[in-house]
Amino acid sequence: MIVTKQKPLEEILNFLKDHEAIFLIGCRLCAAMYDTGGLPQVKEMGEKLKAQGKTVTGFSAIAALCHGKNVEKELSERAREVDAAQSILVLACGEGVQVVSEISAKPVYPALDTLFLGGITENRFEEHCSLCGECILNLTGGICPVTRCAKGILNGPCGGVNEGKCEVGNGRECAWVLIHDRLKSQGKLDNIKDIFDPKDFSKALHPHYLSGEGDK
Amino acid sequence: MKFRDILNSEEFVITAEVGPPKGTDVHEMLHAADLLKGRVSAVNVTDNQSSVMRLSSLAACHLLKERGLDPIFQLTCRDRNRLALQSDLLGAAALGIENVLALAGDHPVVGDHPSSKAVFDLDSVQLLKVIHLLNSGKDMSGNELVGPTNFCPGATVTPGAIPLEPQLLKFEKKVKAGAIFFQTQAVYDLEKFREFMDYARQFRVKILAGILLLKSAGMARYLNKKVPGIFVPKNLIDELEKASDSSQKGIEIAARQIQELQEICDGAHIMAIGAEEKVPKILDAAEL
Numbered sequence: 224m225i226v227t228k229q230k231p232l233e234e235i236l237n238f239l240k241d242h243e244a245i246f247l248i249g250c251r252l253c254a255a256m257y258d259t260g261g262l263p264q265v266k267e268m269g270e271k272l273k274a275q276g277k278t279v280t281g282f283s284a285i286a287a288l289c290h291g292k293n294v295e296k297e298l299s300e301r302a303r304e305v306d307a308a309q310s311i312l313v314l315a316c317g318e319g320v321q322v323v324s325e326i327s328a329k330p331v332y333p334a335l336d337t338l339f340l341g342g343i344t345e346n347r348f349e350e351h352c353s354l355c356g357e358c359i360l361n362l363t364g365g366i367c368p369v370t371r372c373a374k375g376i377l378n379g380p381c382g383g384v385n386e387g388k389c390e391v392g393n394g395r396e397c398a399w400v401l402i403h404d405r406l407k408s409q410g411k412l413d414n415i416k417d418i419f420d421p422k423d424f425s426k427a428l429h430p431h432y433l434s435g436e437g438d439k
Numbered sequence: 440m441k442f443r444d445i446l447n448s449e450e451f452v453i454t455a456e457v458g459p460p461k462g463t464d465v466h467e468m469l470h471a472a473d474l475l476k477g478r479v480s481a482v483n484v485t486d487n488q489s490s491v492m493r494l495s496s497l498a499a500c501h502l503l504k505e506r507g508l509d510p511i512f513q514l515t516c517r518d519r520n521r522l523a524l525q526s527d528l529l530g531a532a533a534l535g536i537e538n539v540l541a542l543a544g545d546h547p548v549v550g551d552h553p554s555s556k557a558v559f560d561l562d563s564v565q566l567l568k569v570i571h572l573l574n575s576g577k578d579m580s581g582n583e584l585v586g587p588t589n590f591c592p593g594a595t596v597t598p599g600a601i602p603l604e605p606q607l608l609k610f611e612k613k614v615k616a617g618a619i620f621f622q623t624q625a626v627y628d629l630e631k632f633r634e635f636m637d638y639a640r641q642f643r644v645k646i647l648a649g650i651l652l653l654k655s656a657g658m659a660r661y662l663n664k665k666v667p668g669i670f671v672p673k674n675l676i677d678e679l680e681k682a683s684d685s686s687q688k689g690i691e692i693a694a695r696q697i698q699e700l701q702e703i704c705d706g707a708h709i710m711a712i713g714a715e716e717k718v719p720k721i722l723d724a725a726e727l
Contacts, residue, residue, distance in 0.1 A: 373546050376516075376562035379609030381543040382624060385667035386601045391546050403605040418612050421521065421565045421579070 224253040225316040226348045227260065227335040232271055238332050239310065245277055246308035247334075248297070248323060249284035250315035257348070259335050260284070260314030268314060268334060280307040288319030295326050305329065356426035362414045364405035369422070371398035377419035379403075442481035442509045442538055443591040446620055446645050452706030453697075453727060454511065454622065454647060455718050456483035457503070459494035465502060471715035472503050478719050481538060483622070483708070486513040490550020497527055501534045511593065512536050515544025520560040521569070521579055528573055532588040540593045540622065541566040541613075564609065567592055567616035594618040596646075597668035598626055598635035607638070614642045622708040625651035625662070627671045629699055636703050647706035650696060652717060653689040656680040690717055694724030 239245060247265050254260025262284040269279040281304025285297045298305055305311065310330040313320040317337040324331040339350040353370040359377075360367060369375045373391040380399035383390030387400045406412050445452050455478075457471050475482055482503055486496040500510035512531050519527065528539065543563045547555045561569065569579055576587035594613040600606035613621070621639075626632040626648050639646055651669070653659050656679040659671040675692060682688035697707045711718050 373548075374517075374543060374557060374559040374562070376543060376559055378562050378564035378612050380600075380605050381563075382595060382597050382600075383545060383549075383667055384600065384605075390667065391548050400602060400605055403602075403608065407604075412608075416608065416611075418564055418568065418616060421561050424560070 224256055224341065225318070226257055226338045226341045226350075227254050227316050228338055229259050229264070229314075229335055230333070235312070235332070235334055236275060239272075239277070239312065242309040242330070243276075243278055244280050244308045245272055246280050246301070246305050246311045246329075247272075247282040248288070248311060248313055248315075249282075250286070250288040250319050251284050252287035252289075254288075254315045254319070254335065255284065260319075265314050268312070272312075280304045284314075288313065288315040288322055291322050291326065294322050298323075298327055354427070355422070356431075357423060359419075363402045364409065364411070364414070366398060366402045366405060368398045368402060371396075371401070375422075377422065379415070440480075442511070443619075445480045446591070446705075451701050451727075452481075452645065452647055453479045453709065453722065454481045454483060454706065455479045455709045455711065455715065456485060457499070457715060458485045458488055458713070459496060459499040461491070461493050463494065465494070465499070468499065469502065469506060472506055472508055474715050475718055476506070476508055478722050479709070480706075481509040481511050483511040483513055483540060486515045486542070486544065487518060487550070488545075490517065490545045490547045490552070492550070492552055497531055497534075497536075500531065500536045504535055509538065510536055511538040511540050513540045513542060514566065515542045516559050516561050516563060516566055517544030517547065518558055520558055524561060524566060525569060525573065525578055528570065528588060528590070529584070532573075532586075532590065537589065538591045538593065539570055540595065541570065541618070542595060563594060564612045564616045567594060567613055567618050571617040591620070592618055593620040593622060595623065596621050597624040598632055599624065599628065599670050600668045610639075611642075614644055618644060620645040620647060620705075622647045623649045624668045625649040625666075625710065627669070627675055627696070629696065629703065631670075632700075633703055645705040647708045648696075648700050648704050650693050650700075650707050650709045650721075652693050652709065652711045652714060652721070653679060653685075654714070655685045655689070686717075690720050690724060693721045697721065697725040697727065 247269050249260040249265035265282045265284050269282050281301055285293055312332050312334050313323050314334045320333045340352055341348045341350045355369050373389050380397050384397040387397055389395040389397050406414055455475050457468055460468055484496045484499045487493055496513050500512045503510040541563045547557050570590050570592045573588040576584050596610045597606055656676050659676045662669045663671055679685045679688050700707050709718055
């Protein structure tokens with residue numbers, strides 16, 4: 224899931240300052256799961272904007288804003304409300320904002336900051352994959368050094384590891400100590416004894432695309 | 440004799456380090472270098488140490504070289520991608536710099552430009568392999584170089600890392616990647632260090648033990664608390680505490696440890712952190 228965080232209201236009001244009539248749209252998938260852009264949050268945002276003297280021409284939340292066809296359908300069904308608005312405020316990830324922006328000619332604004340692709344572990348969102356295009360989890364005990372090591376290094380811990388913790392702090396664990404311990408318990412330390420070659424960053428060339436045929 | 444030749448001899452090697460200034464006034468750095476000249480085999484030049492932006496290590500190495508010292512170019516993967524790393528290495532070689540210490544580098548968030556983008560295109564092990572490649576006359580893409588490099592590559596190891604096993608696995612990769620010498624994180628517990636050396640002796644590499652000059656008991660406690668892989672034993676902290684002049688005591692401790700290390704490893708790397716004028720005093724006291 225894509226983990227998002229609501230922007231401070233002042234920031235949103237600042238970019239909406241020249242727009243009186245706003246249409247709001249959220250996403251019933253990731254943003255709903257993280258309580259940042261589901262229908263309740265869209266309603267709540269609408270109330271906040273009204274309290275600031277804005278007109279909310281309509282609001283909606285669909286599954287999912289990254290799906291162009293669904294967005295197209297929703298915006299055309301809501302054409303009257305959308306047309307009445309000067310801009311659209313999107314409570315979804317950056318993908319959702321851009322899909323709406325592709326489909327509508329209105330100015331589109333993000334109400335959320337998009338943080339990372341992550342999962343929930345004990346009520347905490349954690350980033351485990353950074354979509355690098357070249358998965359090596361088969362060798363690293365199911366723990367990704369590219370993402371979970373702050374430096375993304377491939378050949379073992381750096382000198383900054385302190386009793387299993389990473390030098391960047393906030394209790395982050397050293398991915399390489401985790402990988403080492405996991406592989407040791409599985410009797411597979413040989414997996415990481417050879418030197419890993421430098422990563423091929425051309426496999427993560429932005430912007431990515433994948434056509435229907437599957438070529439990249 | 441050059442550092443690389445001394446490494447090949449049986450002589451106990453002494454290296455020290457200088458940190459380039461934050462700014463263009465290099466007088467202090469060159470003064471420190473003058474104090475070290477003739478007393479040490481080579482001088483490391485730190486590369487934006489602790490992720491604090493300073494004058495470039497490459498330029499500083501060149502200035503030391505001009506002054507008649509043998510510099511060890513510290514090169515981190517933090518600030519340069521593989522083009523810049525190779526390019527700086529070629530530049531260093533053209534300037535006559537012969538020794539490189541390959542490092543990952545601290546993360547930018549711990550330094551004075553925490554919002555900068557961390558590069559880490561390569562890691563220290565891969566960088567060592569790149570140095571080997573450039574020495575063989577090729578770049579990372581297999582292109583022929585017009586004139587190869589001829590570097591003496593080195594790396595670091597933390598003998599007191601907790602946990603130690605992953606650190607040793609990395610050490611072995613660095614050996615495999617062509618590191619000829621290692622400069623260690625500061626060691627104070629020499630019995631523990633002896634255990635590390637018993638293990639490290641199976642590899643044909645030279646190990647220079649890190650000597651970080653202690654200035655006070657407070658500094659020792661700070662190191663224990665804050666710096667990964669450093670442990671100052673209680674007896675040394677007590678010694679500093681009881682001394683009337685703890686700065687002089689720090690020099691004595693460093694000298695004593697260097698003498699003991701001559702039986703244990705191949706050399707010592709003295710880190711005086713801004714107090715380079717004390718390095719000759721340490722060496723005098725160690726009768727070196």
